Amino acid sequence: MNVSEPLALDLKAIENQVTEYQFELNDAFFASLEGAMVQQGDVRARVQVRKLSSHFELHLAVEGYVQVACDRCLEPMRQPVENESRLSVKFGEAYEEVNDELVVIPQVPGRLDLTWYLYELTVLAIPIRHVHEEGACNADMTARLESLSAGRQATDDPRWEALKNLRNN
Ligand SMILES: [Zn+2]
Structure with a gap:
């Protein structure tokens, strides 16, 4: 095909x-x-x-x-x-x-x-x-995400996007 x-x-x-x-x-x-x-x-x-x-x-x-x-x-x-x-x-x-x-x-x-x-x-x-x-899982990334989500106020927190971009760097 x-x-x-x-x-x-x-x-x-x-x-x-x-x-x-x-x-x-x-x-x-x-x-x-x-x-x-x-x-x-x-x-x-x-x-x-x-x-x-x-x-x-x-x-x-x-x-x-x-x-x-x-x-x-x-x-x-x-x-x-x-x-x-x-x-x-x-x-x-x-x-x-x-x-x-x-x-x-x-x-x-x-x-x-x-x-x-x-x-x-x-x-x-x-x-x-x-x-x-x-x-x-990527242990380093998991740890970062967990500490971030603990202090996260809303799903549109710009830090969330920034962290997601980290894996491309
Ligand atoms: Zn994973």
Whole structure:
């Protein structure tokens, strides 16, 4: 899968009752998404498309890891991710996200871009609190953050930003 291609399924061209696709969501994929929280990762995505008389049923699954900042020490960490979801796709007049499980797309060109569906599926698999394994954190940074948070008044404390920048220096 070349990342310069959009992750688009040509549903109109599908002839088989069941078709399976695989995509690699790699560093280049995440970096290409503007405003994305996750910028690096290595995730395998599998998309199974079942063609029915009135619509398509998609089963989306992702598995791999993404790189995020550790909540405890702010250093990059590998967060394993695994998630799956279902999506029904119908042909209609205009594009419309009816709800989380149903999207209508125009019959022409009959293509569904999966980029954000697969990205969101991946990001939703990241636990709210994600930290390095015990003992794997940057000890110096953890100590600094702990002493800082003890005296911290608000989350928008400018010292917080300054400290976050420290790891790049
Ligand atoms: Zn850590």
